[in-house]
Amino acid sequence: MTDTQTPSNSHTWQSGDWKDKANSQAPYNGIQITGIPQYNDNGAFVSAAITITDYTNDPAGISSNIQALTIAQGKINIPAPEAPTDSADADNSNETTNSDSEPNTAPDNSDTATVDATSEQINAEPENNQNAQPDPSDDKNNDFTVNGWLALESNTMDLFLRVHFMYGLEPFQKEELGYIMGFSALLKSDD
Numbered sequence: 001m002t003d004t005q006t007p008s009n010s011h012t013w014q015s016g017d018w019k020d021k022a023n024s025q026a027p028y029n030g031i032q033i034t035g036i037p038q039y040n041d042n043g044a045f046v047s048a049a050i051t052i053t054d055y056t057n058d059p060a061g062i063s064s065n066i067q068a069l070t071i072a073q074g075k076i077n078i079p080a081p082e083a084p085t086d087s088a089d090a091d092n093s094n095e096t097t098n099s100d101s102e103p104n105t106a107p108d109n110s111d112t113a114t115v116d117a118t119s120e121q122i123n124a125e126p127e128n129n130q131n132a133q134p135d136p137s138d139d140k141n142n143d144f145t146v147n148g149w150l151a152l153e154s155n156t157m158d159l160f161l162r163v164h165f166m167y168g169l170e171p172f173q174k175e176e177l178g179y180i181m182g183f184s185a186l187l188k189s190d191d
C-alpha cells in the first residue's frame with residue numbers, strides 16, 4: 001500500500017460555467033479539476049495526483065497533470081501541455097503534461113520568488129493577461145487557456161486544494177480562486 005492511490009476517494013470540481021451538454025463551438029465548456037489522494041502504508045496523506053482539463057478550445061479537453069502535489073511544494077504554476085506535433089504519433093488532441101515536483105513553467109527561475117510573493121494580489125491589468133496567450137514559437141499548447149497556480153494547504157485533520165488561475169477566450173477570461181476540494185489527512189478504514 002505504499003503511496004496508494006484511492007480512486008474511490010477521487011474528487012472532481014468543475015468551473016462555474018460548466019455545462020452538462022457542451023457548446024457546439026468555442027468555448028466548448030469550462031474547466032474540470034480532478035484530485036486523487038495518495039497515502040502511505042500507515043494511511044497518512046502523502047500527495048495528490050491533480051489533473052486540470054481545459055475544454056475551452058477542444059471539446060475533448062486538453063489535460064495537464066501533476067503526478068504528486070505535496071504541501072511542501074507550496075504554490076506551483078499550472079504546467080501547460082506541449083503543443084501537438086505534426087508527426088504521425090501525435091494523433092491524440094488531448095495532450096498531457098506531467099509534473100512530479102518542481103514546475104518547469106515559471107517564466108524565469110530568478111523571478112519565481114517574485115511571482116510567488118505577488119500571486120495573492122488580484123490584478124486585472126493587461127500585462128497579466130499576456131501569460132494567458134503564450135508566444136506562438138513556444139512549445140506550449142495555445143489551446144490550453146489555464147494560467148495560474150495551485151497549492152495544497154492543511155489544517156489539523158484535512159488538506160485543501162487552493163487555486164488561483166484565469167482561463168477562457170481572451171475577451172471573456174474568467175478567474176477562479178479559493179479552496180475547491182479537500183482530502184483527509186488520514187485514510188479511513190472500512191472496519
